[in-house]
Amino acid sequence: MSASTTPGYEAFSEELGFLLSSTPPPFIYIQSFEALRTTFTVVDALLHDLSRRPTGVDQPSIHCATVDAASCFTPRLFYEGVIHSLIDWIPEWEDGCSIWMPEESTTVRWNENLDTFVHGLVSAQAYLRLRLSQTNSEKRKGKEPDTEVGRNQNVRLVIVIERAEKLKEDHPELLVPLTRLAELARIDLCVIFISQVGWEDVRPPFGASPDPYFVDVPSLTKENISKLLVTNYPSYASPNDNLLETPYHPALASLYPHFITMLCDVCYPFTHNPDELQYIAAARWPGFVKPLIDEYKQALHERRQEDNEVDLDSELPQINVSEDLRIRLIRYFNASFTTALETLLPRQSNAADWASANVPPDNLFSMARPDTGYQQQQPSAQEALAATSSQAGMRSLPRMSKFLLIASFLASTNPAKSDLRMFGRGLDEKKHRRRGARSSGKTKSGVASKIPQRLLGPIAFPLDRILAILGALLEENDVETRLVAREFVVPGEYTDMEIGRVGVYAAITELTSLGLMHRTSPADRLDGPPMFKAAISYDDALALAKELDIALNDLLWDPV
Amino acid sequence: MKEPKTPRGRTLLTKPAVEVIIRASSKTGTPVRHIPVEHTSDDFPRAQSPVSQVAQPIYTRLSRASNYLDIQKRVILQTLNQPTLSPPFTEPSAEPSTEDVARKQLNDLIHGTVARGEGNSCLLLGPRGSGKSMILDQTLAALAAKPIILRLSGFVQTSDKLALREIALQLLLQTGSSFLVEEDEPLLGQPNAENDDDENPFLVQTTVPKDDQPLCLPPSSQLHALIPILLTLKKPVIVILDAIDLFAMHPRQSLLYCLLDTVQSCHASQENRGIAVIGVTTRIDTIQLLEKRVKSRFSGRTIRTAPPSCLDDWLGLARNTLQLPIPIEGEDHDTRKWQQQWNSSVEDFLDHGEVLDVFNDTFSITKDVKVLQRLLTRTVLRLNYNEPHLMPKHLISSVDSQRTRPSTLHLNSLSYPTICLLIASVHTYAAGHNSFTFEMLFENFRDQLRSSTSAPVQVNGGHIGMAYDGLKSTKAFVATTAPSSSLAEGYVRHRSTLDRDVVKKIVEKSGQVHLKKWLIKGG
The missing domain is CATH 1.10.10 (Arc Repressor Mutant, subunit A)
Incomplete structure (x- = not known):
C-alpha cells in the first residue's frame, strides 16, 4: 500500500514527503501516540516511494536507513544497522560476515565509536554518490557528466530511528550527537525520531540538543481504522482458488467491510490500536464466514449427487451474501466480539486457539433456531482459559501448602499488630473483630486516606509469623479432619505439633521455589528469621479459601 | 575530509532545471502562471480533486513541480532549513548590528592566523540559534587559501583521548599523513598490528598519498605529542571546539591546556604558519570554568552573537525569508506577476492582526530564530493548490505544534x-x-x-x-x-x-x- 493512501495519514505523508524531498530540517521528531506500528509502516512506505523517485538536478537521490532503537542494544549494532541499510549492504556468511568497508582504505573501522561512525557516514555518502554517478553515466552515455557540486547535492541520507525513547535508557550518550548528526557530519542528512512519547520526555538535559521540527500523527478515527482494516484484506487468494480452503477468498470480500464495521463498533471504545483490532478480526473472520462456507459445501455436495460427473470449473455454486443473511450472521456473532476482545486484548489466549475454541457449529443456518445460541462454547473456552492460569497449579498442591498460601496472604496483607485481635481467642470464645467501617475517599483533616494493604502490594513477614497464623488457621479449620490422638490434652497442642513438622518448613521452601511466595531476605543471612512475601493475588487466595472452607474475608483487617 | 561548507546560494534550482520545468509545463499546454485563490480549476485540473491528488504516489506529484507555488515553497524551505544560509537579520541601519561586529572580529582574527601566522584563541559566545556556527562557517568559507580545519565537538569527544584520536584522524584525512611515527619507526616496527604493509607510509609528507597506501592512525600512546606538531604543519591550522564548556569538564583540562599552550608558543615567524583555537559555546561562564593555568594561556577574547533584539528585526527576518525571489532567470511576464502577487500576499499575511499577535507572543517567550523558522516551515508546508496563500490559522496551529506543545496534543481521543x-x-x-x-x-x-x-x-x-x-x-x-x-x-x-x-x-x-x-x- 502506498503511504499516501493510508486512511488518516494523508496530511501527514503529504507534509513529511514534501519536506524530505525539498529541504528537510536536520532533525525531525514524529510523535505517534496510538498507532505506532502503523506509523512505522507509513513512514517506511513513504521513504520507499521517495527513494524510488526519479532523481534530477534539484531532486537529490534519497537513501534511508531505518533502525529500531529497541533492537540496537549496543552502539555498535546501531552504527552497523544504520550504515548497512543506507548502502544496502548485507553481510554474507561466506565472506565471514564482514562489515562494509569504504574504498579509501584507512585502518580505522567506522563501527568503533561515534567519531568513526560520523566518518563512516561521510564515506557512505561518498560511496552512494559514486554509485549514483556511475548509474547515471551508464544511463546517458555521451552526455556531459555531472559537475562536482551537482554530485555533492545529489545524495541525501535519511536516518529513521524508531522507538527513540529507548535511546534515552540504553544509550544516553548517543542521543545528543544523533540530534546534531547533520552538523557533525556536515553532509545532507536528516535524522527522524519516531516515538510514542513526547520530545519533552526524551530531550537530554541542559538543552544540549536543538529542538526538532515536530510532525504529529493525528489519532485515527473509527472510520479511518475500519478503512485501514478493510484495505488489509489479504489478497493472496485468487478467484480460482478453492473456496473451501481459504476464508479470505475474493468471493467473500464483499462481506468483509460489514464485518469490520461491526467489529469496530464493538471494540473501538476499548482500544484504538489498529493492530489489536486487526488481531481480533483475524481470529474471528474464519469462524464468521464458516456458515457461508458450510452452505457452499452443502450446495456443492448436493450438486455432485445430482449429476455424477464432476465438472467443477464450469458450474460452481455461487456465494451471494444477501442482506438478510448478513443480518443473521451479525446477530449471531455480535456477542462473540466482546468475548474475543476480553480474551485476546490482554492476550490471555492467542488468536488461533481462540478461533478453534469458538468455531460456530456446522451448518449453522440449517439448525432450527440458529440465532439464539452463541454462548454454548463459552464454558469450554473458560475452562481452557482456567487451565492456563495460575490457579490450576495451585489446585494440585497438598492441603498443608494451601493453608500455608492463605497464611502467607494474610500475613502479607494484615498489619502485624492486628494479629492478636484477628486470630487471638480469649476465654470467652468471642473474637475481637477487625476495625470498623472503612474510611472512604478524602478525610477532612487533609491527611491522606488509608489505602488497604491489599491494593498496595504484599508486605514482608518473618517465618515465625506465618507459622503462628498457620497455627491459628489450622486450629480453626483443620481440627475436625485430624485423626484422634489421645496423647494431646492441652488445647492447641496437636496443632503445635503439626506446625512444627519438617514438612511445613519443606513446603515453605517448595512454595518459594514455585514462585508462589517470595523470600525477601538473602539466603545466606543467619541472624534473624527469614523473611517472606506472598505472591498470590486476592482472587487466588479467595479461591483457595473457598476450597478449604475458610471465611477469608473475616480474617482480613481491611475487608473487601 | 571535513571541507568547509561552500556557501550555497539561494538558487536551489539551477537554470537548466527551471528551463526543463517550464518546458514541461508548456508542453502539457497549461501555461504557468500565478495561482490566485479564486482561480478556476480549468488550468489546474488537480485543484478540483484533492482526493485524487492525495492518492497519487508522492514522486509523480513532486516531479511535476510545474508551477510557481511549488518552487516558491521549496525556495523558502531551503532558506529556513539550511543553517548556513544567511537570511539578512536586519535592515541596513546606521549602527552596526551585533552580528556585523562579530563577523568582523572573527574575520580579523582568522585572517591574522591565516595570513600572518599568528597564534590566536577566542571564544564565540551566544545563545542557541543566534548564528554562531553560521558566522564561523561563512568566515571560513570566504577564505582564499584553505587552512587545515579541525572540528571537535564536546558532545561527541567526551574524553581527551577520543578528541586526540579524532584530531589524528582529521589530520590524516586532510593532510594524508600521520605524524609522530618516523623517529620511533625502527623500534616499533609495525605500529599498527592490522597493517601488514612493508612500506613505510608514515613519513612526514604533505602530499596526499597514493590510493593503494593504507592510511594509519598513530598509536594511541603517542597521540599526546600530536598537539605541538600542529605548529609545524605547512598550512595554518584552525581548531574549532564546539561546546567548549564540555571540554572544560574533562579531567585536568589537559587538551585545552595543550592546545592553548601551543597557541601561546606560536610566534609569528617564517616557520610558523599560525594556529587559531575557536571555542563555540552557549554557556556564559565558560571562562570561569577554565583552570588558572589554562585561563592564563587563553587570550580572553570573546566574540558575542545575539538574536534579533527587537520585534521589527524578527518580522523583517520573516518577511525576507518569505519574500524570496524564485530563482527563475529570464524575467518573463508570468514570473513577475507571480512574484508581485506572492509578495503582496506575504505583506497581507504579516500585517494580519492575529499573525502579529503570534509573533509578538513568540518573541516575548523566546528570541530563538529557530523557533521562528519552525513556525514558518510548518505554515509554508500547509500551502497547497486550494490555499496558495499563507493563512493566519496555519500559523496559529503551528504554535501548538512547534512552539508550546500542550500536553493534551495527542490525547484528543483516548479509549x-x-x-x-x-x-x-x-x-x-x-x-x-x-x-x-x-x-x-x-x-x-x-x-x-x-x-x-x-x-x-x-x-x-x-x-x-x-x-x-x-x-x-x-x-x-x-x-x-x-x-x-x-x-x-x-x-x-x-x-x-x-x-x-x-x-x-x-x-x-x-x-x-x-x-x-x-x-x-x-x-
Whole structure:
C-alpha cells in the first residue's frame, strides 16, 4: 500500500514527503501516540516511494536507513544497522560476515565509536554518490557528466530511528550527537525520531540538543481504522482458488467491510490500536464466514449427487451474501466480539486457539433456531482459559501448602499488630473483630486516606509469623479432619505439633521455589528469621479459601 | 575530509532545471502562471480533486513541480532549513548590528592566523540559534587559501583521548599523513598490528598519498605529542571546539591546556604558519570554568552573537525569508506577476492582526530564530493548490505544534479504559496519594462501576490492564520505584504526569457524561 493512501495519514505523508524531498530540517521528531506500528509502516512506505523517485538536478537521490532503537542494544549494532541499510549492504556468511568497508582504505573501522561512525557516514555518502554517478553515466552515455557540486547535492541520507525513547535508557550518550548528526557530519542528512512519547520526555538535559521540527500523527478515527482494516484484506487468494480452503477468498470480500464495521463498533471504545483490532478480526473472520462456507459445501455436495460427473470449473455454486443473511450472521456473532476482545486484548489466549475454541457449529443456518445460541462454547473456552492460569497449579498442591498460601496472604496483607485481635481467642470464645467501617475517599483533616494493604502490594513477614497464623488457621479449620490422638490434652497442642513438622518448613521452601511466595531476605543471612512475601493475588487466595472452607474475608483487617 | 561548507546560494534550482520545468509545463499546454485563490480549476485540473491528488504516489506529484507555488515553497524551505544560509537579520541601519561586529572580529582574527601566522584563541559566545556556527562557517568559507580545519565537538569527544584520536584522524584525512611515527619507526616496527604493509607510509609528507597506501592512525600512546606538531604543519591550522564548556569538564583540562599552550608558543615567524583555537559555546561562564593555568594561556577574547533584539528585526527576518525571489532567470511576464502577487500576499499575511499577535507572543517567550523558522516551515508546508496563500490559522496551529506543545496534543481521543484510569488517578491524587498502584486505580474504578446508577460500559479487568500498560509506555504514568522481581506488576507504584486540568480537558473532549460526573464527584 502506498503511504499516501493510508486512511488518516494523508496530511501527514503529504507534509513529511514534501519536506524530505525539498529541504528537510536536520532533525525531525514524529510523535505517534496510538498507532505506532502503523506509523512505522507509513513512514517506511513513504521513504520507499521517495527513494524510488526519479532523481534530477534539484531532486537529490534519497537513501534511508531505518533502525529500531529497541533492537540496537549496543552502539555498535546501531552504527552497523544504520550504515548497512543506507548502502544496502548485507553481510554474507561466506565472506565471514564482514562489515562494509569504504574504498579509501584507512585502518580505522567506522563501527568503533561515534567519531568513526560520523566518518563512516561521510564515506557512505561518498560511496552512494559514486554509485549514483556511475548509474547515471551508464544511463546517458555521451552526455556531459555531472559537475562536482551537482554530485555533492545529489545524495541525501535519511536516518529513521524508531522507538527513540529507548535511546534515552540504553544509550544516553548517543542521543545528543544523533540530534546534531547533520552538523557533525556536515553532509545532507536528516535524522527522524519516531516515538510514542513526547520530545519533552526524551530531550537530554541542559538543552544540549536543538529542538526538532515536530510532525504529529493525528489519532485515527473509527472510520479511518475500519478503512485501514478493510484495505488489509489479504489478497493472496485468487478467484480460482478453492473456496473451501481459504476464508479470505475474493468471493467473500464483499462481506468483509460489514464485518469490520461491526467489529469496530464493538471494540473501538476499548482500544484504538489498529493492530489489536486487526488481531481480533483475524481470529474471528474464519469462524464468521464458516456458515457461508458450510452452505457452499452443502450446495456443492448436493450438486455432485445430482449429476455424477464432476465438472467443477464450469458450474460452481455461487456465494451471494444477501442482506438478510448478513443480518443473521451479525446477530449471531455480535456477542462473540466482546468475548474475543476480553480474551485476546490482554492476550490471555492467542488468536488461533481462540478461533478453534469458538468455531460456530456446522451448518449453522440449517439448525432450527440458529440465532439464539452463541454462548454454548463459552464454558469450554473458560475452562481452557482456567487451565492456563495460575490457579490450576495451585489446585494440585497438598492441603498443608494451601493453608500455608492463605497464611502467607494474610500475613502479607494484615498489619502485624492486628494479629492478636484477628486470630487471638480469649476465654470467652468471642473474637475481637477487625476495625470498623472503612474510611472512604478524602478525610477532612487533609491527611491522606488509608489505602488497604491489599491494593498496595504484599508486605514482608518473618517465618515465625506465618507459622503462628498457620497455627491459628489450622486450629480453626483443620481440627475436625485430624485423626484422634489421645496423647494431646492441652488445647492447641496437636496443632503445635503439626506446625512444627519438617514438612511445613519443606513446603515453605517448595512454595518459594514455585514462585508462589517470595523470600525477601538473602539466603545466606543467619541472624534473624527469614523473611517472606506472598505472591498470590486476592482472587487466588479467595479461591483457595473457598476450597478449604475458610471465611477469608473475616480474617482480613481491611475487608473487601 | 571535513571541507568547509561552500556557501550555497539561494538558487536551489539551477537554470537548466527551471528551463526543463517550464518546458514541461508548456508542453502539457497549461501555461504557468500565478495561482490566485479564486482561480478556476480549468488550468489546474488537480485543484478540483484533492482526493485524487492525495492518492497519487508522492514522486509523480513532486516531479511535476510545474508551477510557481511549488518552487516558491521549496525556495523558502531551503532558506529556513539550511543553517548556513544567511537570511539578512536586519535592515541596513546606521549602527552596526551585533552580528556585523562579530563577523568582523572573527574575520580579523582568522585572517591574522591565516595570513600572518599568528597564534590566536577566542571564544564565540551566544545563545542557541543566534548564528554562531553560521558566522564561523561563512568566515571560513570566504577564505582564499584553505587552512587545515579541525572540528571537535564536546558532545561527541567526551574524553581527551577520543578528541586526540579524532584530531589524528582529521589530520590524516586532510593532510594524508600521520605524524609522530618516523623517529620511533625502527623500534616499533609495525605500529599498527592490522597493517601488514612493508612500506613505510608514515613519513612526514604533505602530499596526499597514493590510493593503494593504507592510511594509519598513530598509536594511541603517542597521540599526546600530536598537539605541538600542529605548529609545524605547512598550512595554518584552525581548531574549532564546539561546546567548549564540555571540554572544560574533562579531567585536568589537559587538551585545552595543550592546545592553548601551543597557541601561546606560536610566534609569528617564517616557520610558523599560525594556529587559531575557536571555542563555540552557549554557556556564559565558560571562562570561569577554565583552570588558572589554562585561563592564563587563553587570550580572553570573546566574540558575542545575539538574536534579533527587537520585534521589527524578527518580522523583517520573516518577511525576507518569505519574500524570496524564485530563482527563475529570464524575467518573463508570468514570473513577475507571480512574484508581485506572492509578495503582496506575504505583506497581507504579516500585517494580519492575529499573525502579529503570534509573533509578538513568540518573541516575548523566546528570541530563538529557530523557533521562528519552525513556525514558518510548518505554515509554508500547509500551502497547497486550494490555499496558495499563507493563512493566519496555519500559523496559529503551528504554535501548538512547534512552539508550546500542550500536553493534551495527542490525547484528543483516548479509549474508554484509558480515560477511566486517568480519572481514577486524579481521584487517588485528590485523596492525598502522590503515587498509586494499578490495583488502587482498579479498585477505584470498580467502586465507581458498582455505585454509579448509569453504569458505564462493562469493562473486564483485562482491558484496564492493557490500558494501564499503554499509559506506561507513553510515559503518562511514570514508575516511582525501580522494578523488582519480587513485586508483582500490579503493585508497582506510579505517578501520573497529567494533572487534573489536563484530565478534565480530555474528559470534556470525550463527551461522555457519566465520566464527567465521575470526575466531578471527587471534587
